[in-house]
Amino acid sequence: xxxxxxxxxxxxxxxxxxxxxxxxxxxxxxxxxxxxxxxxxxxxxxxxxxxxxxxxxxxxxxxxxxxxxxxxxxxxxxxxxxxxxxxxxxxxxxxxxxxxxxxxxxxxxxxxxxxxxxxxxxxxxxxxxxxxxxxxxxxxxxxxxxxxxxxxxxxxxxxxxxxxxxxxxxxxxxxxxxxxxxxxxxxxxxxxxxxxxxxxxxxxxxxxxxxxxxxxxxxxxxxxxxxxxxxxxxxxxxxxxxxxxxxxxxxxxxxxxxxxxxxxxxxxxxxxxxxxxxxxxxxxxxxxxxxxxxxxxxxxxxxxxxxxxxxxxxxxxxxxxxxxxxx
Amino acid sequence: xxxxxxxxxxxxxxxxxxxxxxxxxxxxxxxxxxxxxxxxxxxxxxxxxxxxxxxxxxxxxxxxxxxxxxxxxxxxxxxxxxxxxxxxxxxxxxxxxxxxxxxxxxxxxxxxxxxxxxxxxxxxxxxxxxxxxxxxxxxxxxxxxxxxxxxxxxxxxxxxxxxxxxxxxxxxxxxxxxxxxxxxxxxxxxxxxxxxxxxxxxxxxxxxxxxxxxxxxxxxxxxxxxxxxxxxxxxxxxxxxxxxxxxxxxxxxxxxxxxxxxxxxxxxxxxxxxxxxxxxxxxxxxxxxxxx
Numbered sequence: 001x002x003x004x005x006x007x008x009x010x011x012x013x014x015x016x017x018x019x020x021x022x023x024x025x026x027x028x029x030x031x032x033x034x035x036x037x038x039x040x041x042x043x044x045x046x047x048x049x050x051x052x053x054x055x056x057x058x059x060x061x062x063x064x065x066x067x068x069x070x071x072x073x074x075x076x077x078x079x080x081x082x083x084x085x086x087x088x089x090x091x092x093x094x095x096x097x098x099x100x101x102x103x104x105x106x107x108x109x110x111x112x113x114x115x116x117x118x119x120x121x122x123x124x125x126x127x128x129x130x131x132x133x134x135x136x137x138x139x140x141x142x143x144x145x146x147x148x149x150x151x152x153x154x155x156x157x158x159x160x161x162x163x164x165x166x167x168x169x170x171x172x173x174x175x176x177x178x179x180x181x182x183x184x185x186x187x188x189x190x191x192x193x194x195x196x197x198x199x200x201x202x203x204x205x206x207x208x209x210x211x212x213x214x215x216x217x218x219x220x221x222x223x224x225x226x227x228x229x230x231x232x233x234x235x236x237x238x239x240x241x242x243x244x245x246x247x248x249x250x251x252x253x254x255x256x257x258x259x260x261x262x263x264x265x266x267x268x269x270x271x272x273x274x275x276x277x278x279x280x281x282x283x284x285x286x287x288x289x290x291x292x293x294x295x296x297x298x299x300x301x302x303x304x305x306x307x308x309x310x311x312x313x314x315x316x317x318x319x320x321x322x323x324x325x326x327x
Numbered sequence: 328x329x330x331x332x333x334x335x336x337x338x339x340x341x342x343x344x345x346x347x348x349x350x351x352x353x354x355x356x357x358x359x360x361x362x363x364x365x366x367x368x369x370x371x372x373x374x375x376x377x378x379x380x381x382x383x384x385x386x387x388x389x390x391x392x393x394x395x396x397x398x399x400x401x402x403x404x405x406x407x408x409x410x411x412x413x414x415x416x417x418x419x420x421x422x423x424x425x426x427x428x429x430x431x432x433x434x435x436x437x438x439x440x441x442x443x444x445x446x447x448x449x450x451x452x453x454x455x456x457x458x459x460x461x462x463x464x465x466x467x468x469x470x471x472x473x474x475x476x477x478x479x480x481x482x483x484x485x486x487x488x489x490x491x492x493x494x495x496x497x498x499x500x501x502x503x504x505x506x507x508x509x510x511x512x513x514x515x516x517x518x519x520x521x522x523x524x525x526x527x528x529x530x531x532x533x534x535x536x537x538x539x540x541x542x543x544x545x546x547x548x549x550x551x552x553x554x555x556x557x558x559x560x561x562x563x564x565x566x567x568x569x570x571x572x573x574x575x576x577x578x579x580x581x582x583x584x585x586x587x588x589x590x591x592x593x594x595x596x597x598x599x600x601x602x603x604x605x606x607x608x609x610x611x612x613x614x615x616x617x618x619x
Contacts (some may be wrong), residue, residue: 057421102604113362113424114554114602116595121551129589239547243428250425279440282432289429293416297422 004309019164023157031156032228038163039267044169044248044260046217051246052254053178054210055190060100060116061245063123064093064215066237070127070224073140073232082227083148089223090216097215101208120239127234139233143226153227163224170220175257177213186210190255197247247289253301262300329463330565334580340469341538342576347531349560349568350480351524357500357563358520361412362424365431366528368475372434373399373451373532374541375442381450388450396529408518431546451537458618462559471533478568479530483523487565496520534614548592552579555599561612570611574598 006259023031047061068089075085098120100119127134134140145153153159177183185206188196197203244267252263266285274281296303348370355361363369373395380391392599411430415423453471457464498506499516507513531549539545552575560571575595582594602609 034541057424075470111516111558111603111607116560117551117554118599120485122593122596125590125593243432247425247429279436282436283440286429286433286436290411290426290433293418293429294411297418297425 011277012235021092023160026158028136031160033269033272035160035163035228036201037264038160038167039221039228040245040248040268041187042167042224043218043221043259044172044245044252044264045174046214047255048249048256048260049174049186049217050211050214051249052256052259053190054182055193056207056211057113057246058211059113059239059242059246060120060123061214061218062241064218064234065096065222065241066123066127066234067093067096069226069232069237070134070140070222071144072223073221073224074133076144076146076227077081077140077142086220086223089219091219092263093219094212094216097212097218098208100215101211110241114145117239117242120242122239124234127237131252134234137233139231141231143230143232144231145227149201155317159228163228166224170217174217178257182206182209185256186270207265230251247285249320251289251292251299253269253299253303256299256301258298260300265324266300330584331462333378333465334584335577336465336469336473338577339573340466340472340576341535341580342556342573343473343480344371344531344535344572345552345556345571345575346569347476347479347527347534348549349452349556349572350483350544350565351527352553353562353565353568354500354520355524356557358496358503358517359412359416360420361416362420362427363524364424364427365434365546366553367430367546367548368434368547369403369528370437370532370535370553371541371546372550373402373545375438375447376414376537376546377533377536378447378449378541380419385588392533396526398530399529400522400525402525403528404522405518407525408521412521431550435543435546441584442543444542444543449536449541452534474539475534479527483527486567492516493557511521526617551596555595558609559598559602564609564611567609567611569607599614 019034022034023270024052026034043061043065046064047058050056052060071089071092072082072085083268102115117181128136130136131138133303145159148162151158153162185196185201186209188199189203189206189210193203195312196206222237225236248263249260249265250263251266252259252261253268266288271281271285277284292303296306329598348366349367352363352366364451369375376395376398377391378389380386381388385392386394405431411426412423415426428619449569452475454465456467457468458470459465485493487497495506495511496516496519498509498511499513500520503513506516535549536545556567556571556575558571559574560569561567575598578594578598583591586594
């Protein structure tokens with residue numbers, strides 16, 4: 001037991017050292033990719049709340065990232081400082097998520113997937129067609145990088161640490177949330193919605209809450225994405241990103257706290273190191289997902305747990321499981 | 328007025344193709360709770376089988392079409408069922424949803440990598456001419472599509488309602504447990520629906536590709552339209568898929584002509600959201616009972 005814990009702490013320490021030290025050895029492009037990883041991890045953490053903890057399939061996370069990105073892009077190019085737009089992006093997505101979550105109450109699982117899928121495409125059309133607001137296909141350029149109490153984050157390394165700090169704060173907040181009564185209610189919802197209801201959990205409110213919180217984190221990720229690329233156009237926020245985020249969460253291990261971190265490594269960092277493989281990488285990735293779903297639907301972390309912690313089974317999160325309401 | 332009828336027929340023709348795709352989709356759902364997110368890619372792919380048979384093996388078009396049907400039924404029917412659905416279905420609906428999303432990615436990237444990223448021309452079933460009926464010109468292509476889909480769907484309905492196998496399939500769809508008790512080989516019936524689905528997508532592929540060219544990314548919107556048609560019509564009804572598909576084709580064509588080409592895709596999406604909000608079982612669907 002002690003050795004296992006020591007090994008886990010060792011892995012964490014190594015990751016922390018890597019995250020802090022890596023930008024001093026990487027070229028600007030490498031730092032850019034690492035920053036993208038941090039931002040996408042935030043979006044995936046949000047989706048993990050919705051999917052992994054509350055068991056609701058959302059295919060609209062890219063739309064929320066987009067709404068967040070456009071909010072920050074529009075306001076900071078009009079002279080607003082970063083943090084108010086950051087907060088606004090999160091709140092706006094939370095509200096939109098809450099409103100969109102209403103269909104979730106009526107219909108649940110696969111229908112929610114389709115509502116969110118439709119929503120994502122609608123938002124994409126709005127980004128592309130409402131040129132007076134979003135600049136259409138030309139997008140919004142020259143998005144300034146934030147400055148924090150006089151610390152300019154224009155250089156890649158500074159902005160990387162800026163994003164990393166946000167990732168750490170958001171992770172800490174999520175960690176706390178999952179251990180709060182709310183988080184436990186989310187898990188109860190996923191495991192058995194009917195039992196949760198009979199135990200007095202207001203399933204409607206918690207479903208909405210899980211969905212809206214996930215959306216809000218998507219908005220925060222978008223808000224960091226805009227100053228990262230300094231140019232937003234509709235293309236990155238199409239359905240593809242939503243599906244990618246979904247795969248990220250599931251590949252990492254949905255319902256595991258560190259699942260999104262690992263999933264984002266597989267989906268964001270690995271493709272860059274495997275540039276030479278190009279299209280083949282995506283095909284390999286797709287095959288990996290399919291094989292994982294056949295043998296271990298709880299993702300890579302579920303696989304690791306099964307391999308290294310065979311006795312911890314009782315306390316492990318249940319495998320990715322839909323509500324058991326058959327026809 | 329003649330514009331109106333032309334749009335109507337063109338809309339019905341594309342709608343009939345969406346209906347074909349949506350029927351397969353609902354059949355899979357009914358018999359095995361499979362939600363196939365790669366359905367669009369399943370329609371994209373057979374066109375490339377045809378092109379491969381013509382381009383690399385120098386076969387005439389009709390031979391290539393037959394070959395594409397056979398390969399589709401083997402790959403998208405039997406192999407899909409045996410390799411993906413069977414081992415995964417015990418985990419529930421969600422892993423299969425994720426896996427079919429990944430499968431869609433695999434098929435798309437595979438075609439881009441091994442065939443081409445460019446749109447390919449595709450031989451048409453009918454000459455690109457118009458016939459004039461009562462002073463209104465109709466595209467022959469649209470009429471051929473309507474006739475072929477009409478025959479296919481009619482044949483399928485007859486098969487499902489009038490033959491022994493068809494009725495056993497319906498029994499399997501309605502209640503697998505009781506069907507098993509009655510001695511119906513449920514597993515084989517489920518396999519048949521996968522074969523029918525593969526044949527339907529192959530047919531849809533041959534019909535739709537001459538209109539929109541063969542491209543690796545076609546599956547994205549074809550799949551989306553099939554989902555919308557299936558849900559709007561009713562997820563658990565074959566006739567729901569037909570009505571949903573036809574309606575979608577007409578709405579889509581009229582929206583593009585009279586409302587806004589830019590927001591063409593928005594109309595079907597709005598219809599989808601409204602239907603899910605106010606009639607989640609679909610226009611013709613039955614409510615699905617939930618068991619605890």
